[in-house]
Amino acid sequence: MISVYRSGTSILHRLPPGLKLIGFIGLSLLIAATTTHLLEVVSASTFVMTGYALAGLGVRALASQVLSVRWVVIFMLVPQLLFLPALDAVTNTARVVLILALAALFTMTTRIPDLLDAAERAASPLRRVGIRPESVALLLALSITSIPVIAGFAATVRDAQRARGIPAHRVSFAVPLLIMSLKHADDLADAVSSRGIEQ
């Protein structure tokens, strides 16, 4: 669920990012702590759907976000069904999906530069202990951007190993992935420097 910003003028788009982030964290905690029965799951789902409607994103965007975490759903639901009553297993899984859908709603209605500005402001007290808030914001941006790149490296390593008939193994997979990721980190540092951004 690596959502990116969808432009819009809704109330959710216009909320200050810092306030929105605090609100979304609070709501996620509330869902995690209180959604324990089917009726509460239905209420929380209605609430999340209302959020998507308010943002002008609609059912399709919500469905696509839920679909993108289908493996998480299967991974969580199947083992629980073996040991817990079906209703409890579904409730537990639904809670996680709802929180992920909320996180996606946040990223789809918040421009990353605005989020960085908010992170920079929030990290400004760290300047007193020698940490530059701009570096904290940059770290956040690069972490978000690097997720699809590293996923791409993982696919490349898997394909290269399959092409050479190398059986799947954690070490033979992790070592080239680590090397590619470190090389990417070096290149990215050069790219950031060359754009005149201090690290």
Next chain:
Amino acid sequence: MNADRLISFRAVSVDFDNRTALDDVSVLLDQKRIAVIGSNGSGKSTFARLLNGLASASRGEVRVHGIDPVRQGRLLRRRVGFIFSNPDSQIVMPTVAEDIAFTLRGRGLSRTEVDERVSRMIDTYGLSGHEDSPAHSLSGGQKQLLAMSSVLVGEPELIVADEPTALLDAANTRRISNHLLDHMPQQLVLVTHDLRLARRCDVVLWFDQGRLFRQGDPHTVIADYERNHA
């Protein structure tokens, strides 16, 4: 000599891990389009990286438009844009518009000014309709256009492009090279293995084993280069 776009190297050497990547290079350049050619490992990328402070001279003196890359690195990087061969390594932000806007962070511009400059780049480089697209989902050619937009939005005076068409197909190579060589008002240093592109420049520098082996008129230098590599 045009002092506004003077690049000067005086007895410059660069050492890496007991190896000399660039050996005693002295050159004065004020041409608008400068091509840099040579075999792999000949020192041409090191030469390019010195121009915006990504590498430092071990000995000698470099000046780019009067700026000392060592003492005035930050100022230099705002005046010199760098385009790398792999556009994936240049994408810093998740979406196209955000990545272009990233270059303008910390420059004291208003949101309106940033949005205007970003829109202009998106229109100029044919990325309209992709503003909010994930940058990594673009095609190779579009990613390189994004990389160029992200550099040019900062309005640099000099563009250094290190094999910018190395990973592109023929159509995208033509598109990117036409932008770089025909439509940009800035001074350009183009590191390339593509001799057709080097021929379109005003001067060619030929590097060999870390030394500036020859420099001069593109047709003469490239004819010698081709004979040497036949």
